[in-house]
Amino acid sequence: MASHFDVAAYALGTLDARGTEAFEGHLASCANCQVELFELQELPGLLDTVAETWPDAPVRGAVIYGLPTKRRRFQHLGAATAAAVLVFLSGAVTAIGFLGWDGADPPAASEPPTALTRLDPVAEEPGGVRGSLESSTSHAWVETTPEGSRIALDLGGITGSTPCSAVVVSRAGETTEIALFDPPKKGERVVVSGTTPYPVAQIDRVEVRRVSSGKIITTLKAPEK
Amino acid sequence: MTERAEWTESRQSAMLPRVGRHTRAVRPVAVVPDDPKDEWVRQLYRQFANQLSAHVLGLTKYDRQWTEDVVQETFIRAWKHADKLDQRPEMLRGWLFVVARRIVIDTHRGRQVRPIEIRGTDIAEDRVGVSDKADSTVDAIVVHDALRRISADQREAIIETYLKGHTVDEAAVLLGIPPGTVKSRTYHAMRALRRALRARG
Numbered sequence: 001m002a003s004h005f006d007v008a009a010y011a012l013g014t015l016d017a018r019g020t021e022a023f024e025g026h027l028a029s030c031a032n033c034q035v036e037l038f039e040l041q042e043l044p045g046l047l048d049t050v051a052e053t054w055p056d057a058p059v060r061g062a063v064i065y066g067l068p069t070k071r072r073r074f075q076h077l078g079a080a081t082a083a084a085v086l087v088f089l090s091g092a093v094t095a096i097g098f099l100g101w102d103g104a105d106p107p108a109a110s111e112p113p114t115a116l117t118r119l120d121p122v123a124e125e126p127g128g129v130r131g132s133l134e135s136s137t138s139h140a141w142v143e144t145t146p147e148g149s150r151i152a153l154d155l156g157g158i159t160g161s162t163p164c165s166a167v168v169v170s171r172a173g174e175t176t177e178i179a180l181f182d183p184p185k186k187g188e189r190v191v192v193s194g195t196t197p198y199p200v201a202q203i204d205r206v207e208v209r210r211v212s213s214g215k216i217i218t219t220l221k222a223p224e225k
Numbered sequence: 226m227t228e229r230a231e232w233t234e235s236r237q238s239a240m241l242p243r244v245g246r247h248t249r250a251v252r253p254v255a256v257v258p259d260d261p262k263d264e265w266v267r268q269l270y271r272q273f274a275n276q277l278s279a280h281v282l283g284l285t286k287y288d289r290q291w292t293e294d295v296v297q298e299t300f301i302r303a304w305k306h307a308d309k310l311d312q313r314p315e316m317l318r319g320w321l322f323v324v325a326r327r328i329v330i331d332t333h334r335g336r337q338v339r340p341i342e343i344r345g346t347d348i349a350e351d352r353v354g355v356s357d358k359a360d361s362t363v364d365a366i367v368v369h370d371a372l373r374r375i376s377a378d379q380r381e382a383i384i385e386t387y388l389k390g391h392t393v394d395e396a397a398v399l400l401g402i403p404p405g406t407v408k409s410r411t412y413h414a415m416r417a418l419r420r421a422l423r424a425r426g
Contacts, residue, residue, distance in 0.1 A: 003405075003408075004412075005405070005408045005409045005411075005412040006408055006412075007412065008408070008411045008412040008414070008415040008416075009386065009393050009407075009408050009411050009412075010327065011415065012383075012386060012387045012411065012415070013327065013330055013331055013387075014386040014387055014391070014392055014393050014396075014411070015392065015393055016392045016393070016394055019392075019393065019394075020327075021302075021305070024302055024306060024320075024324055025306050025309045027320055027323065027324070028306045028309040028310040028311060028316075028320055029309060029310070029311040029316070031311075031316060031319070034316070034319040034320065034323060037323045037326075038319075038323070039419060040415055040419060041323075041326065042364075042422070043368070043415060043418055043419065043422075044330065044387070046364055046365050046368040046418075046422075047368065047372075047383070047387055047388070047418075049362070049365035049368075050365055050368055050369045050372060050388075051387075051388045054369070054372075054384075054388060055373075057366060057369050057370075058362065058365040058366060058369050141362065141363060141366060143362060143363045150363045151363075152363045152366045152367065154366075154370070191366070191367070191370040193363055193366070193367055
């Protein structure tokens with residue numbers, strides 16, 4: 001007998017034939033499950049993307065720098081694989097810059113990603129990843145959207161116990177707050193994301209600030225060209 | 226299967242417009258009494274086939290043959306559940322649309338053999354066009370992060386079923402827990418992933 005809980009397994013297609021038929025019978029008269037299916041329908045596609053690289057993050061190449069585990073892996077990549085990564089980067093994913101890290105955690109001097117910064121930019125396309133930004137402990141991904149851009153930050157080294165905000169500063173000096181968040185437990189990372197009205201090329205930097213004092217905890221910024 | 230075979234056999238007369246006596250003649254006369262469900266599904270088809278076909282064409286990237294197969298299978302399943310379906314038009318339409326989406330995804334898997342190594346630029350083409358959001362790398366990053374943060378039990382349910390390609394029942398055996406527990410953990414995991422997507426900007 002199918003129940004409401006089956007809706008998620010149905011959305012993922014993980015019920016067997018009998019379970020699928022039973023749930024479709026339940027769905028025939030359950031408006032709540034119909035609504036839930038519409039709400040969940042984007043997740044299988046996103047999980048497909050996640051599955052490609054799980055347990056690593058779903059941006060290959062761009063993610064390889066940064067986290068210690070991935071750094072180790074990158075060092076083992078052969079020349080052909082590294083070249084393939086660069087071909088990939090020069091296509092759908094092109095790094096527009098390398099963000100420095102002005103906070104307490106110094107960048108790892110041993111591995112400047114110079115290959116990334118030499119890539120030519122590609123034409124802007126909505127939905128394409130335009131920026132892969134990182135330091136020794138943090139990353140930012142910037143994506144073009146029809147309204148401007150969307151940014152995801154994977155931050156390490158954020159400490160303290162009071163709320164923080166992530167603020168995007170445009171080249172013209174305007175600011176947009178994209179996220180409010182509590183610092184993670186000591187040693188843990190925090191991922192935040194948000195949208196900005198600025199095209200990718202107009203983004204100057206991202207500041208992480210303490211909400212109570214306005215003090216800048218760290219700044220991710222694009223390099224001088 | 227018998228029901229389905231019978232239904233498929235009579236589909237010519239049940240769902241397609243009758244264009245001549247020969248169409249009717251493919252069905253044995255006076256052997257199968259007219260099932261009320263046949264008339265009901267004919268009406269359903271007349272009412273929703275165009276809308277559903279347009280919807281499915283978008284999902285199949287305008288593959289007409291595939292669309293036709295999906296629409297046919299959707300109405301076959303509607304016929305099976307004729308006695309259970311809420312007859313309000315919005316409920317019928319909702320049911321047809323979500324079931325058709327499920328069939329598109331299932332048949333897409335069968336239609337394509339996944340290469341072992343996929344170049345990064347091919348990923349988008351490999352995906353069926355059922356999710357507008359699937360092209361958003363940032364959304365995928367948010368989902369990835371949310372998947373890391375949910376409870377280990379919930380994450381395990383998603384990984385053992387969707388990511389590893391097992392059914393709920395298979396995963397239940399592998400994990401040594403009842404299938405109902407796998408389903409409820411999957412449900413809570415999916416809701417958490419959905420909340421994470423909503424919370425992003």
